[in-house]
Amino acid sequence: MNIDFFIQDSSSKFIEIRGEDKAEFLQGLISNDIYKCKNDKPIYSCFLSPQGKFLADFFIFRQNDNYVIEIHEKYFESFLSKLKIYKLRSNVILKHNENITSIILFTNKDFEIKDTIIKFIDPRKKNIGKKVYINNKNLPKIDNLEEMYFNKYKEILMKNLVPFTPDDLNENKSLLLENNFQNLNAIDWDKGCYVGQEITARMKYRSLIKKQIYNLEIISGNINIGDSIEINNNKVGYVISKVNNYILCMLSIKSANTIIENKTNLEINDSIILNFL
The missing domain is CATH 3.30.1360.120 (Probable tRNA modification gtpase trme; domain 1)
Structure with missing residues (x-):
């Protein structure tokens, strides 16, 4: 460092x-x-x-x-x-x-x-x-x-795809597996029952997750918290939070994977260009 x-x-x-x-x-x-x-x-x-x-x-x-x-x-x-x-x-x-x-x-x-x-x-x-x-x-x-x-800490978390939960998650609405908690050593899959365990395990083992968070860098244009992310006029997600030139978004996994596999930037309305981190 x-x-x-x-x-x-x-x-x-x-x-x-x-x-x-x-x-x-x-x-x-x-x-x-x-x-x-x-x-x-x-x-x-x-x-x-x-x-x-x-x-x-x-x-x-x-x-x-x-x-x-x-x-x-x-x-x-x-x-x-x-x-x-x-x-x-x-x-x-x-x-x-x-x-x-x-x-x-x-x-x-x-x-x-x-x-x-x-x-x-x-x-x-x-x-x-x-x-x-x-x-x-x-x-x-x-x-x-x-x-x-x-705010510096929040940027570091965002760049590492670690949600700052008070800003990025909604109480009694958000799901762990949509927010990368399975990769943050927050869940033990082998322990016994705990409150909410059955639903969490079912989503993992039945592959029920269709959307999840992604971190992106703003290359050009302006985008704000709550803005929709659309591709060809189809909404594929929205902005959860923003710190400096970085945003955390909830996106369709299918749509995001297509962009990532093609190694292209995400372009919105011909004016906003985002890069997956």
Whole structure:
């Protein structure tokens, strides 16, 4: 990397999960395998509706023999409320931890950061940074590292086909397999049942996906969030989000594959030219 920098994720909230039944409790709710979450190996996972629709995504790590969930503030209240509902008589204690700060590091150097709980490569993709959790609600000074705006992080995610879910997915509407989660280490296909598992597995094994997300670069012209993407006056998709000269689109797999196989750019209305990344 040419520049060493970090990005603070000030939108993160943290939930501690304690109690004898904590692992079994989470195993029946999340899309990944909680037993793969070790002291030195956090996991990425999702929470779905019984109909298999996306409700939230998060990271889980171990701290003092407890599980801690990092989740975006957009999903925090709803997710915590649902945990309390599913808890029933399980020996589980849920607590909002307000003393953790989350940052993302982009560097090949080994920086020591005061009060670090854990530092790990993002399990979704290797080149989208190292996540660092700091046991301090105030970010300590980090020498020799430039702080970048969060929009830079969103661009990095988009270029790697990793959705920034608060912007890119619709709660209780979006499906994991249409949004590349099967390639982000978010789903364990061998674990037992969890909420939404039957629908998700059926879509995978019966090849029911007809559309999915693609990342494209704007070569020329102007296109905005929500715009339709049409080929020969036929709508094949739409723009989900945009960061600088990059867009994330939901497209017909058949139409996208034809363009990719022909190694051509996507041209819209003779004025917008897009290139698949």
